[in-house]
Amino acid sequence: MSGRPDRRAEEHAVVVDLGFGDAGKGVTVDLLCARRRFGAVVRANGGAQAAHNVVTPDGRHHTFAQFGSGTLAPSGPVPTHLSRFAVVDPFALAAEARHLASLGVPDPFALVTVDRRAxxxxxxxxxxxxxxxxxxxxxxxxxxxxxxxxxxxxxxxxxxxxxxxxxxxxxxxxxxxxxxxxxxxxxxxxxxxxxxxxxxxxxxxxxxxxxxxxxDERYLPALLDASPVVFEGAQGVLLDEWHGFHPHTTWSTTTTANPLTLLAEAGREGEARRIGVVRTYTTRHGAGPLVTEDPALGVALPERHNGTRPWQGAFRVGHLDLVAHRYALEATGGVDTLVVTHADAPDRMRAETGAAPRWCTGYTGADAAPLRITPGAVPDLDRQERVTTALVAARPVLGAMPDEPADAIGEALGVPVEAVFSGPTREDARTRTGVPAVSR
Missing domain, CATH: 1.10.300.10 (Adenylosuccinate Synthetase, subunit A, domain 2)
Incomplete structure (x- = not known):
């Protein structure tokens, strides 16, 4: 016996994006922190390139990069811990702190702990x-x-x-x-x-x-013992350094691997609920394969907080890609629940295009034969580059999306839906199964 109190397996939460990023990790973390008090939001990959948009019900907006997306929680800011897996940019952190202070967050730097090894x-x-x-x-x-x-x-x-x-x-x-x-x-x-x-x-x-x-290295294990935390992932599984489509990837592990490693090192292996986030359509910023891309959808679904940027390039939009998201699920070892964002998008598609929304259930390759993609068993960038080449030539097999897209997505991916967002704020979320009870 360790002498520690018994804790539920879903005490800690790990939030992971099952796409190319921009799925809604920020609003998911904001919702979790509004429902329950967490000891910290822990950043376990990426750095200042993250861009997690949170809009509060009173209209304040912040793009979270290094601060955790629980900073604007209604009961008060949730602290941020930058783990050893984070890449820290003090200049960018200072700029982010200034904006948070302008939104009414008192002394943002006082919320931050940083592992010396980062x-x-x-x-x-x-x-x-x-x-x-x-x-x-x-x-x-x-x-x-x-x-x-x-x-x-x-x-x-x-x-x-x-x-x-x-x-x-x-x-x-x-x-x-x-x-x-x-x-x-x-x-x-x-x-x-x-x-x-x-x-x-x-x-x-x-x-x-x-x-x-x-x-130092003693801090996070003590924090995990003392209180539940949310691990907020950066970017998306489809950009992972080893499982993404090379070379259009990040130098970062974007799966749940880093949070699960930190939990295991603290003797908390298996004590987290893994939450996957996905939109009702698939997007990516900049270069790289997007098999379901449809420029007409980009016109029908304009983004207030995403657009063309000097280094990332254009914000690209495609039909929901079940093939890619199943690949992401396999690459990250599965998740326990889903959060589906942009649930209002299918209705907007109908209104703007006059056509029923569609989703992708398969690919055909350059030879018109069915194309299947699976994650590699071992890190192999040459293999991932060959997958990229195949995806650039692939064509989507599209079908009509069911009338209740969020439920249909959960069923198609084989994962229960925890929450559905039909707008940009936590008040636009409908919760389903497994949301932690409020605990102050």
């Missing part, structure tokens, strides 16, 4: 990231331009030199690492845009270390 993404990483993407021309990968991939790549190449959050409290050590970083990236990738000032960065990073609470 990597720091710097202006050098960002500059080189943008230079590489610009040099690709028409063959862009679809980067967000925030330098997260360069941060991960540098850490893999030179792990001892990669700046970490813990270094921010030690200016001398961090200065040496930043100088090595600038020299290495200039030698191997060019200087990118401009030349960041080391001393200016040091001042910002020192201020960051003074404003947030830096913690």
């Amino acid at each position: 990597l720091i993404s710097t202006p050098w990483h960002q500059a080189v990231n943008r230079a590489r993407e610009r040099a690709r021309g028409a063959d862009r990968h679809g980067s967000c331009g925030m330098g997260v991939g360069e941060t991960m790549a540098y850490a893999l190449t030179r792990p001892g030199d990669a700046p970490t959050v813990g270094d921010c409290a030690h200016p001398g050590r961090l200065r040496r690492k930043l100088l090595r970083l600038a020299e290495y990236l200039a030698e191997h990738a060019g200087r990118g845009e401009g030349s960041p000032d080391v001393e200016e960065c040091l001042l910002t990073y020192r201020a960051f270390a003074d404003r947030v609470r830096l913690v």
Whole structure:
């Protein structure tokens, strides 16, 4: 016996996007935090490239990147913990904190704890990231331009030199690492845009270390013992570094693997409800395969908070792709419940196009034969690139979407529906099964 109190398996929540991102992770976390008090929202992948839009019932809007999407919860802000799997950008965090303060959040930095082992993404990483993407021309990968991939790549190449959050409290050590970083990236990738000032960065990073609470590996296990948390994923499973469609992917594990690893390390294996999020239609930002793409849907379903961006490219829209979402479910090892967002979209499609909404139940390949995709058993980017090539040539098999799309999606994916959003706020959600009871 551990001496810890018994806890229900669904105590912790893991929120994962079953598409290419933009499915509604932010509103899902906001809803969960409105229904029940959590000890923290834990970010377990990605960095400042995340963009989780939350609109409150009183009309406030914030695009969450590094802060957890429970910050605007009606009973008060839910703290944010940036785990060792997060890539931290102190400059972007400061900008996000300023906007949250303008929305009435008192002292946003006081809400944040950060694992000292987390990597720091710097202006050098960002500059080189943008230079590489610009040099690709028409063959862009679809980067967000925030330098997260360069941060991960540098850490893999030179792990001892990669700046970490813990270094921010030690200016001398961090200065040496930043100088090595600038020299290495200039030698191997060019200087990118401009030349960041080391001393200016040091001042910002020192201020960051003074404003947030830096913690070690003992913090998260103690937090998990003390209270339930929500793990808020970034991006989507179809962009995963190993299971996504290479090279149009992220340098990040976007499945439930990282949260489940953190839970297992704390002796909490299996003690979380895994919540998958999916729209009633399928979208992606920028380059890469989108088999069901239909430009007419983009016209019929304009997005207030998504659009063409300089680095990601255009926001693209297609019919609901059951094939891709089943692939995502298999890649992430399944989920326990679904949240379906944009449930009002099928009616808007009918009104704007005069046609019944459709969904994709299969693919045909370049040879017109049925095409099936499955996740690889082991990491293999060459294999994933071959899958990408096949998907670029694939055509969707489309059929009429049933009249009750949310229920139909749950049935088609074999997962019970937990909540359905027909609008952008938590008040637009209808809850079904498995939503935690309010606990204050």
